[in-house]
Amino acid sequence: MAAPALAQGQPPPQARIAPAAGLRPLGDDARRVLEAIPDEGTPRPELHYFRSNEWRQDLLRPHLEGLGGAYVGVGSDQNYTMAAMARSELLLLVDYDPLIPWVHAIYRVLVSESETPQALIDRFSDEAQAETAALLERGLSDNPDRDRIVQHWRRRRGPWHAYLRRVQRLVRDGRPFSWLADPELYAYTRQLFRAGRIIAHNGDLTADGTVRAVGDAARRLGLTVRIVYFSNAEQFFPYTRTFVANMNALPTDERTVALRTIRHRSIRIADEGRWHYMVHAFPDFVSRMETGAYTRSFALTADLLAAGPPFLGRNGISTMTADTPRFVLSRAGRAGTQAAEARQ
Numbered sequence: 001m002a003a004p005a006l007a008q009g010q011p012p013p014q015a016r017i018a019p020a021a022g023l024r025p026l027g028d029d030a031r032r033v034l035e036a037i038p039d040e041g042t043p044r045p046e047l048h049y050f051r052s053n054e055w056r057q058d059l060l061r062p063h064l065e066g067l068g069g070a071y072v073g074v075g076s077d078q079n080y081t082m083a084a085m086a087r088s089e090l091l092l093l094v095d096y097d098p099l100i101p102w103v104h105a106i107y108r109v110l111v112s113e114s115e116t117p118q119a120l121i122d123r124f125s126d127e128a129q130a131e132t133a134a135l136l137e138r139g140l141s142d143n144p145d146r147d148r149i150v151q152h153w154r155r156r157r158g159p160w161h162a163y164l165r166r167v168q169r170l171v172r173d174g175r176p177f178s179w180l181a182d183p184e185l186y187a188y189t190r191q192l193f194r195a196g197r198i199i200a201h202n203g204d205l206t207a208d209g210t211v212r213a214v215g216d217a218a219r220r221l222g223l224t225v226r227i228v229y230f231s232n233a234e235q236f237f238p239y240t241r242t243f244v245a246n247m248n249a250l251p252t253d254e255r256t257v258a259l260r261t262i263r264h265r266s267i268r269i270a271d272e273g274r275w276h277y278m279v280h281a282f283p284d285f286v287s288r289m290e291t292g293a294y295t296r297s298f299a300l301t302a303d304l305l306a307a308g309p310p311f312l313g314r315n316g317i318s319t320m321t322a323d324t325p326r327f328v329l330s331r332a333g334r335a336g337t338q339a340a341e342a343r344q
Helices: 027-035 057-064 078-086 100-112 117-124 131-138 146-168 183-194 211-220 241-249 282-292 298-309 331-343
Strands: 070-073 088-095 200-201 225-231 257-262 275-281 317-320
Touching: 027 211, 057 078, 057 117, 057 275, 057 317, 070 078, 070 211, 078 088, 078 183, 078 225, 088 100, 088 211, 100 146, 100 183, 100 200, 100 298, 117 131, 117 146, 131 146, 183 282, 200 211, 211 241, 241 282, 257 282, 275 282, 282 298, 298 317
Parallel strands: 070 088, 070 225, 088 200, 225 257, 275 317
Antiparallel strands: 257 275
């Protein structure tokens, strides 16, 4: 996969990092609520995505800025970029891969101890590997998986270092937009970590344990979930009753959005990227599933294709709202869904 030509030469200069206000460390009661969220002990999948392959979060920025609230998502550090854009107050990350919480544990230690993006990236270099391993051993001293997590870092350090340098170069139209390219986004992410506000668990979006507990925790903490990020995970499971119940269990409101990535031969991929992005009004997402006609994410793709512009964007990002026609509710629409699924 070729690197996107989003910037030339050296990474953007590190500007003075302004403090991110308002993210106080969580109190004892809040920590106990979050510590009660269970893991589900899913099996390790064949592929382990400790790095993201999504390179155009700049397209999402206008849809995320100012949302605040809690953030629920899957995957690794791409979540930090989107949450910092939104100024999310708490990240509740759930991934089917049981090693992804290890990735976030590594970031928690290293980001907390690295004042700038460059300082963090340098910790993955050949020269710093012994010092960084010692830092992880100290920072994870209370984690029963410490030795395995440090070994996980050692084995992947080289490609991880190259990946972080690429994330640092993500600039579009002269504006840096990743958590490692934009010092403001990095500062906000670092404060989230230092305040104990990035929580990662192993869980199954279609089971009734972890996600249900995440919703209960957010509610008990008085937070509205404003972002639910799926990446492309939805293509691997049906919209079961349990999944729909999990989504209903999240304390959301009319501003909440679901974010997903799509690949389909009839939908334009974002320039210099790998995916088409969809921003979906969350109340509409749940409403469509509750009709019973939307049993997989392919049905949403069929609606998007049938609706066309302005819902189906030509620049790599689309939106779905209550105003998007529900083509799948018709008999022809259901046939179209099957055809869309076959073309994926």
